[in-house]
Amino acid sequence: MEDKYTETINTWNKVAQLYEDKFMDLELYNDSYQKFCELLINQNASILELGCGPGNITKQLLRLKPQLDILATDVSENMIAHAKKNNPTITTQQLDARKLASLQCTFNGIICGFIIPYLAKEDFEKLCKDFNTKLHKNGILYLSYVEGNYEHSGFQTSSSGDRAYFYYYDSKFIAQTLVHNNFKILNQLEVHYEKNDNTLETHSILIAQKG
Numbered sequence: 001m002e003d004k005y006t007e008t009i010n011t012w013n014k015v016a017q018l019y020e021d022k023f024m025d026l027e028l029y030n031d032s033y034q035k036f037c038e039l040l041i042n043q044n045a046s047i048l049e050l051g052c053g054p055g056n057i058t059k060q061l062l063r064l065k066p067q068l069d070i071l072a073t074d075v076s077e078n079m080i081a082h083a084k085k086n087n088p089t090i091t092t093q094q095l096d097a098r099k100l101a102s103l104q105c106t107f108n109g110i111i112c113g114f115i116i117p118y119l120a121k122e123d124f125e126k127l128c129k130d131f132n133t134k135l136h137k138n139g140i141l142y143l144s145y146v147e148g149n150y151e152h153s154g155f156q157t158s159s160s161g162d163r164a165y166f167y168y169y170d171s172k173f174i175a176q177t178l179v180h181n182n183f184k185i186l187n188q189l190e191v192h193y194e195k196n197d198n199t200l201e202t203h204s205i206l207i208a209q210k211g
Helices: 002-014 016-023 030-039 056-064 077-086 097-102 121-134 171-180
Strands: 046-050 069-074 091-094 107-113 135-146 154-157 163-166 183-194 200-210
Touching: 002 016, 002 077, 002 163, 016 077, 030 056, 030 107, 030 135, 030 183, 030 200, 046 056, 056 069, 056 077, 056 107, 069 077, 077 091, 097 121, 107 121, 121 135, 121 171, 121 183, 135 171, 171 183, 171 200
Parallel strands: 046 069, 046 107, 069 091, 107 135
Antiparallel strands: 135 200, 154 163, 183 200
């Protein structure tokens, strides 16, 4: 298991610039970021982003609510460097999402853009428990992932030839796990993403509130 994570993390470090070039200005998910921001109580709400990549989601959040207090984290050192370059005002920290419990602070919102596809089921279940601990009461949680059969998970190879282990998830399982950890589902959205081979992939977005 750990070998899969190690190879995936190494890949993220290698492809940071390629990822920025492809996704930095992608508008496909902007409506979901708008919904997330609308649910935040304060203009200067404290936000934790897990798996921030080159800061593409962070950039959109600050466009919508410039006063947000964002801590952007990623397991990849190179992704963190790109996120800080693209969003100079934010705080960044290298962090493995599996070690979320190590953070001492709590937040009004947590946003995880496509980090779940790189976590095995047992680590996702632990992460949901940590969400409950790290969010204030009525805090807002944003998750995006790729809908599919978990049994079809496996290594995917990037255009650069590097591999990352990719996990598919069923929305029913995601929702049940969150409800079990004291979350109420507020919004569920689907976006159709066109892959490099011109096939369509269903990207699911779930927004929940801590009880």
